[in-house]
Amino acid sequence: MRLVLIGLAAGFFSALFGVGGGIIVVPLLILFLRYAEREAMATSLAAIGLIALAGVVTYAFHDEVRPAHAALLGVPAAFGAVVGATLQQRLSNRSLAFAFAALLAGVGITLLV
Numbered sequence: 001m002r003l004v005l006i007g008l009a010a011g012f013f014s015a016l017f018g019v020g021g022g023i024i025v026v027p028l029l030i031l032f033l034r035y036a037e038r039e040a041m042a043t044s045l046a047a048i049g050l051i052a053l054a055g056v057v058t059y060a061f062h063d064e065v066r067p068a069h070a071a072l073l074g075v076p077a078a079f080g081a082v083v084g085a086t087l088q089q090r091l092s093n094r095s096l097a098f099a100f101a102a103l104l105a106g107v108g109i110t111l112l113v
Contacts, residue, residue: 002032007047015055021048023104037096038088045081 006028013024021044029040059065088096 006032007051010044010047011051011054014051015058021045021051022100023107026100027104037093037100041088041096045085 006025009028010021010024013019014021022041025044025047026037026040029035029043030037035043056065056070091099
């Protein structure tokens with residue numbers, strides 16, 4: 001049931017703000033289901049495809065999708081994901097947790113300023 005609730009929150013915030021996986025799913029999997037950082041990140045990435053598909057179909061009905069721009073973002077992002085996943089396997093859990101917290105704090109501060 002907790003996974004379903006986390007999924008609902010991820011889908012909602014993903015469609016509302018363009019966020020979901022890293023900012024919603026990962027922390028909730030770690031806090032509420034006691035996932036290790038790597039497991040939470042991998043599980044979140046696996047769910048992103050379904051979340052994104054549902055969101056893009058909804059936005060497409062409103063003619064707000066730019067497929068060429070999505071490809072220009074998505075193809076390099078796929079390569080970046082391979083590099084990021086490879087690097088992640090070399091970092092300690094403590095380093096991952098600290099880096100993730102720093103990223104979230106940095107994004108939050110930037111948005112507030």
